[in-house]
Amino acid sequence: MSNEEEIAELVSARRQLDERFKQKEMELDEFRKKVYQQAREIETRLANICEHNYTRDNYAYAPLYCRHCFLEKEQVWRLKARSQN
Numbered sequence: 001m002s003n004e005e006e007i008a009e010l011v012s013a014r015r016q017l018d019e020r021f022k023q024k025e026m027e028l029d030e031f032r033k034k035v036y037q038q039a040r041e042i043e044t045r046l047a048n049i050c051e052h053n054y055t056r057d058n059y060a061y062a063p064l065y066c067r068h069c070f071l072e073k074e075q076v077w078r079l080k081a082r083s084q085n
């Protein structure tokens with residue numbers, strides 16, 4: 001193989017790596033969107049059906065969270081407000 005041929009092959013292989021990486025990133029983005037959407041659906045259901053009982057951990061500015069469903073109080077407000085629209 002001549003040097004020129006080898007260079008052309010290496011350049012092509014290098015570009016293919018970038019292409020594969022881009023493809024995987026797009027797949028990951030899609031997967032991330034689906035997971036976020038499912039998580040939001042689960043959290044909305046929890047926000048609406050749980051009889052929340054809030055507590056907070058023993059450190060400064062610890063958020064209030066529910067002992068049963070583990071959602072934070074502010075998160076519950078947001079999810080309920082959105083799901084009632």
Ligand SMILES: [Zn+2]
Pocket residue numbers: 046050051052053066067068069070071
């Ligand atoms: Zn709860």
